[in-house]
Amino acid sequence: MQRLAKSTSRDPGIHRATPALDYVEDAIVILSAERTVQYLNRRAKELLGPEGEADLPLPEQAWARLDQQQPWSGEVGFRHETGERRLRIEARLIERIDILLVIRDITEVERLRSIADAVNLSDNLGHFLSGIRHELGNPVNSIKTALTVVRSNLGTFSQDKVSRYLDRVLGEVGRIEYLLCSLRGFSRRESITLDRVDANEFIDKVVALARPSALKSKVRLVFESSPTPPTYIIADVRALYQLLLNLISNAIEAEPGPVDPTIRIELSVDRDYVDIAVVDNGKGMSADEMALAMRPFFTTKPSGTGLGLVIAQRLASNQGGHLRLYSELDQGTRAVISLARAPEPARLA
Numbered sequence: 001m002q003r004l005a006k007s008t009s010r011d012p013g014i015h016r017a018t019p020a021l022d023y024v025e026d027a028i029v030i031l032s033a034e035r036t037v038q039y040l041n042r043r044a045k046e047l048l049g050p051e052g053e054a055d056l057p058l059p060e061q062a063w064a065r066l067d068q069q070q071p072w073s074g075e076v077g078f079r080h081e082t083g084e085r086r087l088r089i090e091a092r093l094i095e096r097i098d099i100l101l102v103i104r105d106i107t108e109v110e111r112l113r114s115i116a117d118a119v120n121l122s123d124n125l126g127h128f129l130s131g132i133r134h135e136l137g138n139p140v141n142s143i144k145t146a147l148t149v150v151r152s153n154l155g156t157f158s159q160d161k162v163s164r165y166l167d168r169v170l171g172e173v174g175r176i177e178y179l180l181c182s183l184r185g186f187s188r189r190e191s192i193t194l195d196r197v198d199a200n201e202f203i204d205k206v207v208a209l210a211r212p213s214a215l216k217s218k219v220r221l222v223f224e225s226s227p228t229p230p231t232y233i234i235a236d237v238r239a240l241y242q243l244l245l246n247l248i249s250n251a252i253e254a255e256p257g258p259v260d261p262t263i264r265i266e267l268s269v270d271r272d273y274v275d276i277a278v279v280d281n282g283k284g285m286s287a288d289e290m291a292l293a294m295r296p297f298f299t300t301k302p303s304g305t306g307l308g309l310v311i312a313q314r315l316a317s318n319q320g321g322h323l324r325l326y327s328e329l330d331q332g333t334r335a336v337i338s339l340a341r342a343p344e345p346a347r348l349a
Contacts, residue, residue: 029103086107139176243312
């Protein structure tokens, strides 16, 4: 961690900063190219002290991005006189020299997210238990069959044939490990591990896991993957698993439309981002409901907790992405996860 330099001099006219910024709820900080504090609005002074003397840690990757003239955003812990706080910081260059920091105190939001995790965890797991049992049952049966055959023929099978059966067992064990790994991501305190993930292959596996639950609710679940070229994203496998299952669960539980309840998973790609959309043709939401949809504890379901989208937002944000929601009454709902597109691997000449 590198800390902000304390202010050595201040130019009250820098960037013609006006008193209007004192009415902004976010803390606004302007740093010089030498990383000394040049301007703080009212909220920033409350948070960092009148001269920005409080130590506010910024990770090395933030400075590295700024050195490359790229914006950075992320969350950091901060020790304030009122106690431990959680801050979300957005940093970018202004006029190609100075650095603008926009700091938002998200401590209370994090507390609500913790409640959301605790309350919604068992509900999410319960909804997909039938699918999980099915996905675990198949490899377990395959392992049992393979080991039974090997045990009955230890005296007659060649070493090569035994090896083939053992490879089959190991392959099924890997399948179980993949499923168990995805479930571990429900813990809020687990660190995020970003990897290069094949989006088509990943969505295929999620849909296979969720389909039994959808069929039980008489909802069609559709995903038409593109065979070529592969689309890669930067994501945490466990967090993305929970995020997609969460959105599919919401869509399954949505009040159905007049005919043929259907959920479609759509994949679209642009230069920098990949969008994964979960689209249902249910009743949708009114404008008033949409305005409240992302707020904790708001729900239109008689037995809902109103916490599913709070968790989904956090999971998307933790992976450097974001979640958008579109809905109209009687037109269904579209939830879109946007994640960074992974660069193509370097090719050997």
